[in-house]
Amino acid sequence: ALTNFHVAKPCGSAMKCGMADGKVYDAVIVGIDPTGDVALIKLLGRDDFPAAELGDSDRVRVGDNCFAMGNPFMLATDFQPTVTYGIVSGVNRYQPPAGTLLEYTDCIQTDASINPGNSGGPLFDAEGRLIGINGRGSFEKRGRVNVGVAYAISINQIKNFLGHLHSGRIVDHATLGAVVAFDDQGRVIISDVLEESDAYRRGLRYGDELISFAGRPISTPNAFKNVLGTLPKGWRVPLSFRRDGKRYDVFVRLQGVHGKEELIEKSMGGPRAIPDLPPQPKDGEKKPAGKPKQPSPDTASAAAAERIVADAAGAARAGRNASPTLAEEPAPGDASPNEQPPKSENPPPKSEPPKIIPIDPARMMPQAPMPEAVKKVFEEKHGFANxxxxxxxxxxxxxxxxxxxxxxxxxxxxxxxxxxxxxxxxxxxxxxxxxxxxxxxxxxxxxxxxxxxxxxxxxxxxxxxxxxxxxxxxxxxxxxxxxxxxxxxxxxxxxxxxxxxxxxxxxxxxxxxxxxxxxxxxxxxxxxxxxxxxxxxxxxxxxxxxxxxxxxxxxxxxxxxxxxxxxxxxxxxxxxxxxx
Incomplete structure (x- = not known):
């Protein structure tokens, strides 16, 4: 089964999945794609789980009818999913990553109501074919209410990665080793290229006009970024460029966005900056008398951090994704990337930078003992999800x-x-x-x-x-x-x-x-x-x-x-x- 990486991560390697038959099944992680926000899991307990037909997201057009399914706001206590209806509002959309993870490229935009809890759920076309996995939305600044702009990872991107996800690895996305930009004539040209890249060895140089990449014509830098984001590290794809009026057609090997250890560290999360907690009275000491003081910015932040830890831990036990989360990168879906919180007329005084306190994963996400059924299909090894x-x-x-x-x-x-x-x-x-x-x-x-x-x-x-x-x-x-x-x-x-x-x-x-x-x-x-x-x-x-x-x-x-x-x-x- 497919879901979002930011949904599966808090659950660890083993999780529980509720199905429409009203039963809860054990499931195990198979492979993860942290950059593309995709995870592959295997449900256990049956050999006849129903499966959706995979569609062709390249054939999706603006105005097509679509249906989103999920469990917004944890309403489906009986595991009957909520179904919402809308249209495809846009295709080939790009949503920037948080750092280098959770990048949505070539994705589908829809006005179907998608809210917290819909992440990892399917987006179907009018014929019931799976065309995407919902994972990101734009919400009002002061409330987690959908404003009619949501995004799904295209199923064709996921098809490119399915073999890699089945490998049980932590898979990486591709980079060409070159940067593109518009020139003064409106052409898409190579504005920089690494000499150690395969693209350079194939003859690509600064100033060359990019014509097509991976079988798709390139008319804007954003179009190039969209195509590149749908490809796994190591793939060889066709590339066509023009220099001095002559066309060149080559195949290029794509590099990885991350180094191996860098990707492992980012996918597993790292130390967080958490302010020190306020001093607590020792046994036998009395609390200071008088009117309780308002929490300072530091203590308020510390309390918020503690609540986030507790929320994440509770979410992991419940088998759902927490929001907010303490993942290495924030989970998508809470706000538009361009939104900024309202400025206060009286900003709080500056305080000392918070100390870096490594978080004990067991404290952040306490895990129940792994079920015996999961143990049979799970093996831990460095660099692998399973x-x-x-x-x-x-x-x-x-x-x-x-x-x-x-x-x-x-x-x-x-x-x-x-x-x-x-x-x-x-x-x-x-x-x-x-x-x-x-x-x-x-x-x-x-x-x-x-x-x-x-x-x-x-x-x-x-x-x-x-x-x-x-x-x-x-x-x-x-x-x-x-x-x-x-x-x-x-x-x-x-x-x-x-x-x-x-x-x-x-x-x-x-x-x-x-x-x-x-x-x-x-x-x-x-x-x-x-x-x-x-x-x-x-x-x-x-x-x-x-x-x-x-x-x-x-x-x-x-x-x-x-x-x-x-x-x-x-x-x-x-x-x-x-x-x-």
């Missing part, structure tokens, strides 16, 4: 591939022979200790030394022989013995249809991404990063054929940077067992 689901999908992907290419016993030499496109014959020989490419006039070798990336032969390939060595290693030992292997989620490949399951495998500090076709289970491509700041060696596996008990690719296409290195057409393939 590592159980990562292992589940890693196993699923590997099981599909190992059925097509069983190789556990094939620990002897592997040989692949045939012709390079262009006519020359070739032979690859792969063993535990080296990899060799023989051509009619030259032989290239890679040897497994102390540093795997000491040589990246053949030249200009990005390390083809090392990549094939790692391909062989993963096939023989599997993900559990290879090194560190985790399921990334789903990602696209250039000029290929659909999304592919991705395993990220690290062996002796060399990271490799393996892409598997979710339908056939076959390995479609791999990217080996000899240097995280350089282009990877890309190998595409095509034209699979059955050789004995295995599916073997008949075509290997190697790409490095902007150039195709070579295409190897395989006519002979032998995989030997280890010598006795």
């Amino acid at each position: 590592y159980y689901f990562n292992k589940l999908h890693r196993g699923r992907v590997w099981q599909g591939w190992s059925k097509a290419f069983p190789a556990v016993e094939l620990q002897g030499p592997w040989k692949l022979g045939g012709k390079v496109e262009g006519g020359n014959e070739f032979v690859f020989t792969l063993t535990d200790t080296d990899a060799v490419l023989k051509l009619p006039t030259i032989e290239s070798q890679w040897i497994a030394g102390e540093k795997l990336t000491a040589s990246l032969n053949p030249p200009h390939s990005g390390g083809l022989l090392l990549a094939l060595h790692l391909w062989r290693r993963l096939n023989i030992v599997g993900p559990e013995k290879y090194g560190d292997v985790y399921y990334l989620g789903t990602s696209p490949l250039p000029n290929r249809q659909g999304l592919f399951d991705v395993l990220v495998a690290t062996y002796r500090e060399v990271e490799t991404h393996f892409y598997f076709d979710p339908q056939s289970g076959l390995l479609a491509a791999m990217e080996m990063y000899a240097d995280e700041h350089d282009d990877p060696c890309e190998i595409y596996f095509d034209e699979y054929d059955t050789v004995g008990a295995r599916k073997v690719p008949r075509l290997l296409t190697v790409v490095y940077g902007n150039d195709k290195f070579a295409a190897f057409r395989i006519s002979e393939a032998t995989f030997e067992k280890a010598a006795p």
